[in-house]
Amino acid sequence: MQQRRNQTEAAPVRDSTLRHSAxxxxxxxxxxxxxxxxxxxxxxxxGIITSWNPGxxxxxxxxxxxxxxxxxxxxxxxxxxxxxxxxxxxxxxxxMVNHFETVRRCKDARLIDVSVTISPIHDEFGSVVGASKxxxxxxxxxxxxxxxxxxxxxxxxxxxxxxxxxxxxxVTSWNRGAEKMFGYTAQEAIGHSISMLIxxxxxxxxxxxxxxxxxxDPVEHFETVRRGKDGALIDISATTSxxxxxxxxxxxxxxxxxxxxxxxxxxxxxxxxxxxxxxRAKNLLAVVRAVxxxxxxxxxxxxxxxxxxxxxxxxxxxxxxxxxxxxQGVELSDLILAQLDLFKEQIGTRVLLDGPSAQLxxxxxxxxxxxxxxxxxxxxxxxxxxxxxxxxxxxxxxSAAPNAVFLMSWQEEGGPKIAASVGKGFGQTVLxxxxxxxxxxxxxxxxxxxxxLWRLSAPAENVLAAxxxxx
Amino acid sequence: xxxxxxxxxxxxxxxxxxxxxxxxxxxxxEAGFGIAGxxxxxxxxLAMIEDLTFAAAILDANLAGVSARAAALALAARGxxxxxxxxYSPEQLDLAFSGGQYLRKPCNxxxxxxxxxxxxxxxxxxxxxxxxx
Numbered sequence: 346m347q348q349r350r351n352q353t354e355a356a357p358v359r360d361s362t363l364r365h366s367a368x369x370x371x372x373x374x375x376x377x378x379x380x381x382x383x384x385x386x387x388x389x390x391x392g393i394i395t396s397w398n399p400g401x402x403x404x405x406x407x408x409x410x411x412x413x414x415x416x417x418x419x420x421x422x423x424x425x426x427x428x429x430x431x432x433x434x435x436x437x438x439x440x441m442v443n444h445f446e447t448v449r450r451c452k453d454a455r456l457i458d459v460s461v462t463i464s465p466i467h468d469e470f471g472s473v474v475g476a477s478k479x480x481x482x483x484x485x486x487x488x489x490x491x492x493x494x495x496x497x498x499x500x501x502x503x504x505x506x507x508x509x510x511x512x513x514x515x516v517t518s519w520n521r522g523a524e525k526m527f528g529y530t531a532q533e534a535i536g537h538s539i540s541m542l543i544x545x546x547x548x549x550x551x552x553x554x555x556x557x558x559x560x561x562d563p564v565e566h567f568e569t570v571r572r573g574k575d576g577a578l579i580d581i582s583a584t585t586s587x588x589x590x591x592x593x594x595x596x597x598x599x600x601x602x603x604x605x606x607x608x609x610x611x612x613x614x615x616x617x618x619x620x621x622x623x624x625r626a627k628n629l630l631a632v633v634r635a636v637x638x639x640x641x642x643x644x645x646x647x648x649x650x651x652x653x654x655x656x657x658x659x660x661x662x663x664x665x666x667x668x669x670x671x672x673q674g675v676e677l678s679d680l681i682l683a684q685l686d687l688f689k690e691q692i693g694t695r696v697l698l699d700g701p702s703a704q705l706x707x708x709x710x711x712x713x714x715x716x717x718x719x720x721x722x723x724x725x726x727x728x729x730x731x732x733x734x735x736x737x738x739x740x741x742x743x744s745a746a747p748n749a750v751f752l753m754s755w756q757e758e759g760g761p762k763i764a765a766s767v768g769k770g771f772g773q774t775v776l777x778x779x780x781x782x783x784x785x786x787x788x789x790x791x792x793x794x795x796x797x798l799w800r801l802s803a804p805a806e807n808v809l810a811a812x813x814x815x816x
Numbered sequence: 817x818x819x820x821x822x823x824x825x826x827x828x829x830x831x832x833x834x835x836x837x838x839x840x841x842x843x844x845x846e847a848g849f850g851i852a853g854x855x856x857x858x859x860x861x862l863a864m865i866e867d868l869t870f871a872a873a874i875l876d877a878n879l880a881g882v883s884a885r886a887a888a889l890a891l892a893a894r895g896x897x898x899x900x901x902x903x904y905s906p907e908q909l910d911l912a913f914s915g916g917q918y919l920r921k922p923c924n925x926x927x928x929x930x931x932x933x934x935x936x937x938x939x940x941x942x943x944x945x946x947x948x949x
Contacts, residue, residue, distance in 0.1 A: 628921060630903075633922075634839070715835065779837075780834065783832075783834045
């Protein structure tokens with residue numbers, strides 16, 4: 346500047362040309378400054394505003410009249426004032442501060458995010474006399490960035506696979522859910538064809554989805570199968586939507602897929618349970634039918650009715666125990682207590698139970714349960730419980746492995762003398778062949794002087810539930 | 817109720833439920849059949865299919881929680897007709913049982929006798945193993 350000034354003095358002829366050119370430059374700069382959307386502000390080193398362009402008016406809401414001659418601190422939130430002091434210290438030292446992101450306050454007290462570039466203004470002697478500031482409103486950019494971060498966090502934290510691909514089927518994004526579900530990392534998947542996930546027999550289906558997406562139609566909650574990196578097939582429910590560019594043209598597809606293997610497994614399990622319920626309910630009805638047919642052989646209607654109700658009640662009690670233990674097995678002492686409900690008051694006094702914990706298989710508990718029911722009914726009518734002083738001792742044991750044997754006995758004593766007819770008919774079959782059939786064992790009934798002795802023995806593996814066999 | 821084949825026609829009963837097996841045995845005897853054996857477990861059933869002489873079998877599809885599939889296949893391999901009596905619906909049954917005549921459990925002895933007579937009549941007159949319908 347100094348040099349030019351000297352030149353001007355030395356060459357007065359060119360003076361007007363130079364002045365003319367400087368004036369054009371000035372006008373050009375002013376036009377640029379007036380037309381930009383950025384706020385361009387000049388201030389003194391003391392922080393007094395000396396110029397204020399229309400961009401600044403639009404950004405901060407103050408007119409030039411309201412700001413020129415006033416301190417710039419009017420724009421600075423209280424918690425940012427030290428930051429401004431530091432910047433001014435650097436600018437006073439001749440330094441330029443580039444793209445400094447901060448917050449400024451508008452006339453309406455609204456806070457906006459700005460990116461500021463501050464340059465020193467030199468006087469003709471090269472001393473710093475002020476600062477020019479160019480501020481750009483980045484609120485929108487910040488909002489978009491924050492939104493993007495939020496969306497990215499949501500996508501990253503989802504257990505669903507969220508994938509995008511181009512219309513050519515090239516994977517363009519791949520979240521952590523997709524990594525977990527399909528086994529490919531984002532690095533392995535992005536840039537490769539989405540067809541790597543599609544089992545051979547599903548290619549046709551994928552083409553149909555592609556046609557719909559290209560047409561702009563989403564495909565929602567579509568249940569299908571995909572192949573993971575390890576080759577395993579995964580049941581998924583997927584929703585695929587078209588991705589459009591700014592002009593609305595479909596440029597790709599986004600897919601959200603949920604692993605429904607578990608759901609599918611649950612569905613299969615429900616089917617299995619229904620089949621089991623069907624099987625077991627009809628089995629029980631078959632047993633009831635057999636009991637009815639056998640009980641009717643008694644002949645006398647009143648006796649038939651009583652015994653029938655008794656026996657069906659016994660079956661129901663056994664059923665409760667099985668269901669309570671999820672059909673896995675029944676504790677023998679529980680089974681005895683359930684079938685001896687008739688004289689539960691005497692348990693521990695006239696009726697003694699003696700044996701280790703033993704989990705019976707469902708088949709054994711049914712066979713032994715029916716036998717116990719017959720024994721209890723007989724004892725109440727004709728045996729040890731038919732008078733006031735008879736006793737019953739029920740004991741069982743399991744011999745040591747290998748070839749463990751289950752032994753059980755029902756010993757009555759002190760009852761009335763047993764009539765010869767007792768123990769014939771279906772009751773005797775239940776105590777003999779039927780329980781033998783249930784556990785492939787042997788049963789003996791002995792009507793001794795003091796009362797009935799019933800003994801049962803069978804291989805322990807036929808009687809005890811698998812989980813209890815190690816005991 | 818009288819079987820057309822004669823009093824000596826022997827049936828193998830494969831049924832795990834003692835009451836049902838016993839009742840079936842008694843009713844079939846009353847209907848004039850002979851009983852070759854009664855099995856309640858798969859191993860026993862397979863041994864009896866192998867060792868015993870009988871004209872037809874009655875097969876429960878589930879033996880003490882185990883599928884009787886192997887017994888169905890063994891019967892088919894010997895060319896012996898059988899009735900599947902099951903609480904499962906036909907759709908819930910393994911395909912291995914499709915060689916037998918299905919009866920829903922519980923069923924009356926009249927139905928069992930009728931199906932046995934059909935199976936045995938086809939078996940004796942045509943000399944071929946019956947197939948499922």
